Amino acid sequence: MTQPPTEATLRRLERASGSLATRAVSRMDEELSWFRAMPADQRSWVTLVVQAGVASLVEWCREPGRPPRLTGEVFGAAPRDLVRVVRLKQTVDLITVAVDVVESHVESLAEPGDAEALRLAVLHFSREVAFASARVYATFAEERGAWDARLEALVLDALVRGERDDELPGRAAALGWGGVSPVVVVVGATPEGPGDLHQSVTRAARALRCEVLLGVHAEQLVVVLGGVQDLEVATARIAVEFGPGPVVTGPAVEDLSRAGDSATAALAGLRAAPAWPGVPRPVGTDELLPERALDGDPLARTTLSERVALPLQAAGGEVLETVQTVLANGGNLEASARALFVHPNTVRYRLKRAAELTGCSLTDPRGSWTLQVALALTHLGGERSLWH
Known part of the structure; x- marks a missing residue:
């Protein structure tokens, strides 16, 4: 950065941080319709972030050689839940408005001859804030992805074990699974080789306009599809994502709470499928009733x-x-x-x-x-x- 603003300018900026934050939030309320619709507590979080941003700008200008610790200094002023309710693009809009407000007051805040230095400092700092925002959202997405994976594994494990867990609907809702019907479970071998299995199956399910949960259980790929419109078409498409060998479809059930029944039947069919030479792929588990019965089901x-x-x-x-x-x-x-x-x-x-x-x-x-x-x-x- 070039020559930083003088200490006198920084003190004036520091004293004005509260009023600048208030004016920025007022501008956001005027220009951003989605911001106006936010609850009062969430709007107050944004005010805290803006105020913390101005304070961090002052400290950064006083120590121009210090890397800005924006994640903790600025975004730490608001609860982590703010990331859940404000999207990254919306955050960029908020930063833009806040920077415009500060820039519009540069002349009145800066000491004589210090306006250009303060303006450059604001622009440089706003860029750092934008990068920090991206890091915050990337970290949140990574953590959310890891949490979703664990939660999805818990849901799949409960279904495979046939457990009737009262928490199952809530866990599924946390994964974005709506109250869809019908639901069907498809099982088969896990594919070998490179590639993102979760991404490829999810992409296929989304193309079919289906909700999807999936996981590997005892080396078997288990896929739960919700909102299936054409069962034959959907299972034929999803079967492509499985490894070699039989792919078995459980019976369609009313909702996710009954998906354990579909999973149990599908896994029983998968165990018995080798007894049918040339078994179709995919095959409904009811088509394997004779083999399942001989297998002791x-x-x-x-x-x-x-x-x-x-x-x-x-x-x-x-x-x-x-x-x-x-x-x-x-x-x-x-x-x-x-x-x-x-x-x-x-x-x-x-x-x-x-x-x-x-x-x-x-x-x-x-x-x-x-x-x-x-x-x-x-x-x-x-x-x-x-x-x-």
Whole structure:
């Protein structure tokens, strides 16, 4: 910096710091509509910052060789919460107004012949304040990013463990997660190689207009999507971000508080997926019910019983007997008709009825497999009424 202002000028500037801050805030109120809308306590924080800025300018001019400690001297005058409510661009606007006010009073504040030195000092100092502002916001963003990462990990861990935590909605809200519906969990292998996984998944989710939470749990990537409009399109896009191997989608649930159910089902499907050679990617966990049941998943066994075995039982003995006979004959309708002493069209009609009841068609390999596993597990469970 060139020759600093004289001590007499600095004393006058020091005495005027309060009135300068008041005038700067008044100008902000006139020119910045968003500032007018701020609560009184937040406006008072800005006044403190401006006043501290003028005081720091005086000290800096007295010790021109000292680097300005602006973060503590200026911004330390206001609570850290001010960074949350005032954006960086708005802070630049505040600095601009404050500097204009101080500059407009240079002639009246400076001793004779000292105006140019004071004006240069204000301009130099305002630049330092702008740089300090950027550092403050960068530090806050870094700390907020680290905190968000920890908070996101806590939320994901609770969902994966199936915990019903009363604090879960609040934690999710702190991450910017709104009350969106529906919510679905997608799981698969964590991708290998370089790249910012969090950024790439988040970018993909934002392109789908979805809220997103993600994390790595036991080497598996867990992605929670909220507000999914087209489940098939969304999961197909997100599946690209996973590593090699199966990608399994849990059932859609009403909101984040129920996402633990979707996560539990999706992870169960991921464990069982290797039993299906050529499994689609992605695949819904309900499509893996037979494999999940064989893997010992009690929910899958219960679901197969409710969706397949019990509807066949309720339909009457002829439908159930026909399904069993066709399964025993390897899907051959003519052989099954001879074994049942009925016309093949009767067999077809009964199979159509079974498909309507269960959603599983015996003419489809997956449907046949699902029916076979469901009935076998029901038999092993001792529900003899299905068979007699």
